[in-house]
Amino acid sequence: MATTPLLSTERPEDPGGEKASEKTGLLHSHLPLDVRNQWYALALSSDIPRAKRGKVGAAAESPMSTSLLGDPLVLWRDLSGKAYCVADRCPHRSAPLSLGKVHDTGHLECIYHGWQIDGTSGKVIEIPALEEGKSIPSNAKVPHYPVFEQDGVVYVWPGSVEEALSASKPARDTDDSGAPLVESSSFVLQTLCIDLPIDHSLMVENLLDPAHVPFAHEGTIGNRKMVEPLHMTVTKTANGFFGRVKEGLRNGFEAPCNIVLYTPPIPGKMDLYQYIGCTPTAPGQMRMIYRAYRNFATFAEKIPPLKRLFDNMTKKIIFQDYQLLLGQQQRLRERALPWNSTIQVDCLPLAYRKYWQRTFGKRSDGPWWRGWDGKMDIEDLEKLGSWDKDFDCNGCALPRRPHHPQNPLEHSGAPGHALRPDYPASWR
Numbered sequence: 001m002a003t004t005p006l007l008s009t010e011r012p013e014d015p016g017g018e019k020a021s022e023k024t025g026l027l028h029s030h031l032p033l034d035v036r037n038q039w040y041a042l043a044l045s046s047d048i049p050r051a052k053r054g055k056v057g058a059a060a061e062s063p064m065s066t067s068l069l070g071d072p073l074v075l076w077r078d079l080s081g082k083a084y085c086v087a088d089r090c091p092h093r094s095a096p097l098s099l100g101k102v103h104d105t106g107h108l109e110c111i112y113h114g115w116q117i118d119g120t121s122g123k124v125i126e127i128p129a130l131e132e133g134k135s136i137p138s139n140a141k142v143p144h145y146p147v148f149e150q151d152g153v154v155y156v157w158p159g160s161v162e163e164a165l166s167a168s169k170p171a172r173d174t175d176d177s178g179a180p181l182v183e184s185s186s187f188v189l190q191t192l193c194i195d196l197p198i199d200h201s202l203m204v205e206n207l208l209d210p211a212h213v214p215f216a217h218e219g220t221i222g223n224r225k226m227v228e229p230l231h232m233t234v235t236k237t238a239n240g241f242f243g244r245v246k247e248g249l250r251n252g253f254e255a256p257c258n259i260v261l262y263t264p265p266i267p268g269k270m271d272l273y274q275y276i277g278c279t280p281t282a283p284g285q286m287r288m289i290y291r292a293y294r295n296f297a298t299f300a301e302k303i304p305p306l307k308r309l310f311d312n313m314t315k316k317i318i319f320q321d322y323q324l325l326l327g328q329q330q331r332l333r334e335r336a337l338p339w340n341s342t343i344q345v346d347c348l349p350l351a352y353r354k355y356w357q358r359t360f361g362k363r364s365d366g367p368w369w370r371g372w373d374g375k376m377d378i379e380d381l382e383k384l385g386s387w388d389k390d391f392d393c394n395g396c397a398l399p400r401r402p403h404h405p406q407n408p409l410e411h412s413g414a415p416g417h418a419l420r421p422d423y424p425a426s427w428r
């Protein structure tokens with residue numbers, strides 16, 4: 001990984017004050033501000049259904065429904081396994097295409113009148129009720145998005161198709177030497193896909209913050225008896241930055257929303273690399289695409305009850321964060337600030353929040369809702385009830401709702417309000 005030491009941020013004296021504002025600003029000044037023209041981890045490869053020869057109608061596979069940057073999307077594969085992503089609305093009468101089926105032609109068939117969508121172009125290529133000799137209307141097409149797969153993850157590019165062609169691909173999952181991490185006899189891969197009703201920015205901050213572990217994760221990976229003073233040194237990378245509170249540990253951020261953690265349980269003896277896509281599916285909603293490579297307890301992956309134990313432990317750790325982040329999100333919606341007073345070790349999440357403020361948090365030119373016709377804003381869509389629906393957890397590793405631990409602040413089916421982006425000047 002190409003890195004540039006950022007000496008001026010290595011020992012910020014006053015992370016919450018004016019100087020820190022300048023220093024943490026340096027950390028993200030090189031990152032692209034256009035968060036639409038980026039690759040986003042949106043699903044595990046194993047969760048996207050593939051067309052089956054001879055299967056149509058009810059017997060056929062259902063596609064995966066999800067969303068990205070507030071735009072409902074649908075994913076499926078053709079017979080060869082190639083994955084496609086288009087907007088989840090039929091070009092005929094806007095029925096959700098995700099209610100349809102993956103036809104054995106490899107095209108996506110709408111549930112309403114059976115029109116079929118070609119994933120490569122987004123065009124309708126079959127209309128069963130079309131009169132003989134008539135051609136398919138030229139505007140019978142739907143926005144389609146580039147898809148890329150790597151390391152068992154499906155990435156989607158929600159920006160311009162032309163820009164995706166020339167853009168570099170998402171970074172591989174690598175070990176410390178830069179070699180790609182792959183499943184092998186010495187490394188096993190654990191994956192999870194979980195939808196959470198919290199803003200992705202809160203999870204990114206949380207994963208960049210080692211000081212919460214002894215308290216928030218008591219009972220799993222935390223132990224308050226192990227608390228010690230922490231000092232974070234920070235380094236800029238080509239597409240983000242990372243921090244270290246100890247040699248051999250690393251908390252990293254890669255724009256626009258990905259986390260790279262190196263947290264070996266016993267440094268020098270065990271390796272644990274975690275890659276976590278905290279994908280903003282909508283304001284106030286995120287999908288976590290989690291993969292962890294470990295070189296210890298590898299046998300557990302081959303023994304189903306032990307594998308379940310590992311998966312449940314990981315979920316428990318995630319849900320420990322989830323419950324407190326949901327409460328924090330509620331306070332932020334009540335107009336509290338994401339940062340009040342800070343200490344040195346907060347410099348990493350603080351730098352991220354400043355990047356967020358320049359990108360996802362921008363009210364006038366933010367990423368939300370631009371995928372439709374650009375005329376509606378979020379309030380209009382909420383009035384239409386776009387988000388007054390339950391989660392679709394296709395691809396989520398857990399059963400359908402209510403599948404997450406209950407938090408008294410959670411209210412099912414609530415619209416996904418964004419965090420308030422117009423923080424007062426005093427915070428900036």
Ligand code: FES
Pocket residue numbers: 090091092093094095110111112113114115
């Ligand atoms: S609404 Fe999809 S085919 Fe008519």
Ligand SMILES: [Fe+2]
Pocket residue numbers: 206207212213216217317321
């Ligand atoms: Fe945590």
